[in-house]
Amino acid sequence: MLDAVPDESPPEAQPLPLPELARETTAERPWPVRLLSAKIRDYVAKMSLVWVEGQVVEHTYRPRAGVQFVTLRDTDVEASLPVHMLTRVFDGLHHKPEVGDHVVVQAKPEFWVKTGRMSMRATAVRQVGVGELLARIDQLRRVLAAEGLFDLDRKRPLPFLPAVVGLVCGRESKAEHDVVVNARARWPQVRFEIREVAVQGVDAVREVSAALADLDARPEVEVIVVARGGGSVEDLLPFSNEALVRAAAACTTPLVSAIGHETDAPLLDLVADHRASTPTDAAKRVVPDVAEERQRLDQARRRMRAAVTARVEREQHGLDALRSRPSLAHPQTTVDARERELAQHVRHARHLLDAALLRASGEIGRLAAQVRALSPESTLARGYAVVQRADGHVVRAARDVSPGDAVHVRVAEGALDAAVTATSPAPRG
Numbered sequence: 202m203l204d205a206v207p208d209e210s211p212p213e214a215q216p217l218p219l220p221e222l223a224r225e226t227t228a229e230r231p232w233p234v235r236l237l238s239a240k241i242r243d244y245v246a247k248m249s250l251v252w253v254e255g256q257v258v259e260h261t262y263r264p265r266a267g268v269q270f271v272t273l274r275d276t277d278v279e280a281s282l283p284v285h286m287l288t289r290v291f292d293g294l295h296h297k298p299e300v301g302d303h304v305v306v307q308a309k310p311e312f313w314v315k316t317g318r319m320s321m322r323a324t325a326v327r328q329v330g331v332g333e334l335l336a337r338i339d340q341l342r343r344v345l346a347a348e349g350l351f352d353l354d355r356k357r358p359l360p361f362l363p364a365v366v367g368l369v370c371g372r373e374s375k376a377e378h379d380v381v382v383n384a385r386a387r388w389p390q391v392r393f394e395i396r397e398v399a400v401q402g403v404d405a406v407r408e409v410s411a412a413l414a415d416l417d418a419r420p421e422v423e424v425i426v427v428a429r430g431g432g433s434v435e436d437l438l439p440f441s442n443e444a445l446v447r448a449a450a451a452c453t454t455p456l457v458s459a460i461g462h463e464t465d466a467p468l469l470d471l472v473a474d475h476r477a478s479t480p481t482d483a484a485k486r487v488v489p490d491v492a493e494e495r496q497r498l499d500q501a502r503r504r505m506r507a508a509v510t511a512r513v514e515r516e517q518h519g520l521d522a523l524r525s526r527p528s529l530a531h532p533q534t535t536v537d538a539r540e541r542e543l544a545q546h547v548r549h550a551r552h553l554l555d556a557a558l559l560r561a562s563g564e565i566g567r568l569a570a571q572v573r574a575l576s577p578e579s580t581l582a583r584g585y586a587v588v589q590r591a592d593g594h595v596v597r598a599a600r601d602v603s604p605g606d607a608v609h610v611r612v613a614e615g616a617l618d619a620a621v622t623a624t625s626p627a628p629r630g
Contacts, residue, residue, distance in 0.1 A: 238314040245312040245319065253282070253321065254305045254329065257298045258403040264288070271298065273306065274403055276442060284308055286323040296328050301402050303329040303438075338441045342468055350450045351471045357455045359475060359487060363423035365392045366487055367416035367454070369409055371400040376428035376480040380459070383484035391488050394422055400429045405439035410448040417452045424487050425452065427469065428459040428480040440467035449473060459483035581613035599624040
């Protein structure tokens with residue numbers, strides 16, 4: 202027998218094992234789609250049942266299908282999830298959910314490997330009642346009030362005569378007609394920037410918020426009106442949505458809420474600068490009535506004219522009263538009286554001056570007589586003389602001179618010079 206020849210061909214290459222973890226994958230060692238899909242399915246399958254709240258935005262009932270499909274949307278942000286349930290579960294509901302309803306669903310997430318989609322398999326559905334919705338709105342109201350969004354100091358006054366009014370309303374709605382027709386009837390020159398949007402349903406919050414932001418960004422728009430012709434509590438829920446309320450609070454343009462209802466006021470009424478009970482009332486608030494304004498101008502003119510006339514007449518009466526006084530009617534009378542008084546005072550002053558001069562003259566005469574009586578001249582007139590030495594000293598005693606001294610003798614009439622021939626002492630008495 203021939204010996205077997207050994208096979209020298211290279212052994213067949215063995216495939217490398219796939220990575221166990223996602224972080225171990227590389228461009229050379231990737232996961233196939235089936236593996237990633239399977240891992241996502243297994244991961245999602247570990248999740249427990251969960252209660253989810255949302256608003257029904259899509260649903261078409263198929264009575265012959267074994268499964269019913271519903272799409273739930275978040276009421277505050279753009280987020281939605283598909284939900285499916287067995288038809289028998291759906292038919293067993295006391296109130297079958299319709300588009301626009303708020304519901305709470307007990308469901309378990311499921312990932313479909315073939316389509317790469319995730320859905321929620323619902324086992325129970327409960328509709329959120331009106332009482333619960335109002336309670337949530339009241340809770341949100343307290344939160345926003347605590348933040349100061351409803352404070353009076355945030356309210357802005359409405360412009361007196363807006364040239365352009367922004368209007369957010371439903372498409373071809375009666376509210377739009379009421380606002381525009383009544384406003385133009387009051388002030389034909391007013392112009393409108395109208396944004397027709399959904400004012401109820403799943404798109405209302407997004408469209409109304411976008412319209413507010415658009416109108417607020419336009420500098421020519423001086424006031425914004427959000428109008429709707431009333432509705433049920435469920436229909437008005439978008440106007441109590443937190444996202445819409447905060448969008449309204451962020452407006453820098455004065456905002457008027459005209460939802461058209463009196464009870465269960467939505468939160469938009471509280472955050473708006475002014476609340477109107479109806480769209481017609483909003484039209485009356487944002488623009489003045491031209492006829493009323495003209496009437497007020499006429500009344501104001503009449504009041505001003507009457508006030509000016511009354512003031513002129515009052516001043517005229519005052520001038521007439523002043524002119525009728527004697528001092529103005531006959532001004533010389535006052536001058537004559539003052540002249541007579543002045544003449545009397547002059548006569549009295551002259552009399553007093555004459556009396557004073559007479560008294561002074563008598564006193565001067567008396568004093569002159571005394572002075573003359575005491576004067577040395579009167580003594581000299583009686584025969585006495587004044588003897589002075591050559592040095593001018595008056596000789597008062599004989600011892601003041603010596604024989605032979607020259608002396609000057611002054612008499613009443615004239616003077617003479619002499620010489621002392623002898624002296625003798627004064628006799629003792």
